[in-house]
Amino acid sequence: MLPEKGFQKILGLGDGWQVQQVDYVEKASKVLIRIQETAALWASESCPHCNCKSVGGYDHAPERTWRHLNVCQLQSEIVCALPRGQGKDCKKGYTVRAPWEGRRRGLPQEFEAFALTLMRAMPVSKAGEILGETDRPLWRALFAHVDAAWSELSWENVVGGRRRDEPQAGTPLADGLRGPASQAGAAGGGRQGRRHGGTFC
């Protein structure tokens, strides 16, 4: 199997995206996974300005990288110049969102999911050692997921300071409440606790 086809499957890219090339850069000890859109992408796009389905490719945004999970202990990155589309009715442009983008800019969903799994079980610094990453992007990913979980939570059922709708086990909020957020209170200065008027634990 060609590595490009293997990564196409691993990343779960639909027919709108294609792994163009996978390279090992020896000097940087990195694996670069280059992805580009295909013509099929535009059939599934709609204009974010007027919601029309008639969208075509216009040009490309500057090339960006996303930190991906390591490949056999080697740091790997997704590299892509995201396409910019244009609504054919309104003539307004927009940058297509990468399907692998996580909640934090520069981190793919798979990386965030694995990082959250590790941070549920161990200190962030230890998770960073395993992932080959510094603490900062991991904290940012964690805060982004906890923020998202808070925003999705309904407070209509709060009675006497206690929620009836406890978050389901396995959700980012439940994870945040159970483990990493308590670390956030210590290492991150209790950011969430201040915002929501209490601590997580």
Ligand SMILES: [Zn+2]
């Ligand atoms: Zn439009």
